[in-house]
Amino acid sequence: MMTIQGICPKCGKRVLHVNVATVVGMVDGVSKSRCISHSCIHCHVVLGVQIDHRAKPRSKNKPAPTE
Ligand SMILES: [Zn+2]
Numbered sequence: 001m002m003t004i005q006g007i008c009p010k011c012g013k014r015v016l017h018v019n020v021a022t023v024v025g026m027v028d029g030v031s032k033s034r035c036i037s038h039s040c041i042h043c044h045v046v047l048g049v050q051i052d053h054r055a056k057p058r059s060k061n062k063p064a065p066t067e
Contacts, residue, residue, distance in 0.1 A: 008040040008042060008043065008045065009045070009047075010040065011040060011042050011043040011045070013042045013043075015040060015047065017041050018038040018039060018040065018041065018047060019038070019039045019040070019041055019044070020036055020037070020038055021036070021037045021039065022034060022035070022036060022052065023035050023036070023037045023049065025049075025051065033052075034051070034052045035050060035051050036049065036050055036051075036052045037049045038050075
């Protein structure tokens, strides 16, 4: 059983805050989905990555800026 909640597995400090970064999930070298990574603010080890459900795939509804 793996419990990383609460304490960083690398530096052992309490994880009260995490750095959140947007990353791209790759499948066979092809970008598939936008993900969010959480990393320790102390040692910057990545604690986990999850798919960003808020991010929408490229939408054609969004009007392209015209100049
Ligand atoms: Zn850490």
